[in-house]
Amino acid sequence: MEESTTRSSDGAPVPVRSTGTGPGVVVLHGGGVGQREYQRLAAALAPRCTVHLYDRRGRPGSAPLDGTETLATDLADLAAVLAHTGARRLLGHSGGGFLALQAGLVLPLDRIAVYDPGLHVDGQPSFAFLEPFEEAVRRGQHARAMTVMARAVHPQELGARLPYPLAELMTRAFLRTSVGRRFVELLPTVPPEVRRIVEHGGPASDYAGIDAEVLLVAGGRSADYFAAHCAALADAVPRARAVVLPGASHNAANVARPAFVQPFADFLAAPVDAVTG
Numbered sequence: 001m002e003e004s005t006t007r008s009s010d011g012a013p014v015p016v017r018s019t020g021t022g023p024g025v026v027v028l029h030g031g032g033v034g035q036r037e038y039q040r041l042a043a044a045l046a047p048r049c050t051v052h053l054y055d056r057r058g059r060p061g062s063a064p065l066d067g068t069e070t071l072a073t074d075l076a077d078l079a080a081v082l083a084h085t086g087a088r089r090l091l092g093h094s095g096g097g098f099l100a101l102q103a104g105l106v107l108p109l110d111r112i113a114v115y116d117p118g119l120h121v122d123g124q125p126s127f128a129f130l131e132p133f134e135e136a137v138r139r140g141q142h143a144r145a146m147t148v149m150a151r152a153v154h155p156q157e158l159g160a161r162l163p164y165p166l167a168e169l170m171t172r173a174f175l176r177t178s179v180g181r182r183f184v185e186l187l188p189t190v191p192p193e194v195r196r197i198v199e200h201g202g203p204a205s206d207y208a209g210i211d212a213e214v215l216l217v218a219g220g221r222s223a224d225y226f227a228a229h230c231a232a233l234a235d236a237v238p239r240a241r242a243v244v245l246p247g248a249s250h251n252a253a254n255v256a257r258p259a260f261v262q263p264f265a266d267f268l269a270a271p272v273d274a275v276t277g
Contacts, residue, residue: 027096033254
């Protein structure tokens with residue numbers, strides 16, 4: 001990958017990693033992870049798109065968190081990456097999907113694709129877990145924090161159906177893996193990013209001002225509210241359509257199997273004036 005650095009409006013450095021050929025696409029990672037977890041996706045898209053990855057604040061190599069970050073901070077960083085790369089297309093996953101859709105309201109974009117976007121539409125899903133989660137993060141109770149959040153955000157998963165003590169044991173085992181250790185390192189970035197999603201919750205019509213073409217994709221094995229949100233936004237946004245990928249879980253974007261990548265590559269690589277149906 002080619003590495004470069006741009007600067008946000010406040011002077012903060014934003015390292016960018018780029019690969020591939022074709023229309024420029026900026027990938028926006030989900031919460032609790034960074035661009036590293038999307039390198040398989042970037043490699044799979046690279047034959048048809050020039051893919052740009054960057055880490056949001058609080059990740060190693062990016063600007064540290066100082067507690068003043070807002071949605072405007074995230075959008076300024078993204079705007080700097082778009083200007084630096086010349087890209088006008090986004091692919092956002094989970095919390096990155098929220099940022100991608102918010103960007104569609106204020107930044108010049110041609111196409112936006114999202115997978116399981118992390119939204120708060122018409123009060124769903126419930127974010128009642130947020131305060132206990134924040135408290136556990138403050139206390140350094142990593143297994144508790146991750147268990148509380150996972151049981152609320154992914155109610156279809158085994159950990160949400162088990163008694164809480166067993167679910168936390170599963171989390172502790174996960175924390176011993178390399179991915180789990182990286183997640184713990186980035187755990188402090190999650191509460192403020194989730195807070196921003198809650199603060200900008202509302203009806204799907206809040207996104208009606210997006211001019212770009214939008215592909216809203218939900219996983220068939222993800223929580224039901226992802227598909228419901230995608231369908232609601234498809235009705236509200238003028239040039240949007242919703243798709244459910246059978247058999248795909250919330251982490252399918254990180255695994256990036258060919259059947260998952262194909263609809264995103266088709267949408268993001270197509271000419272802007274193509275009919276997308």
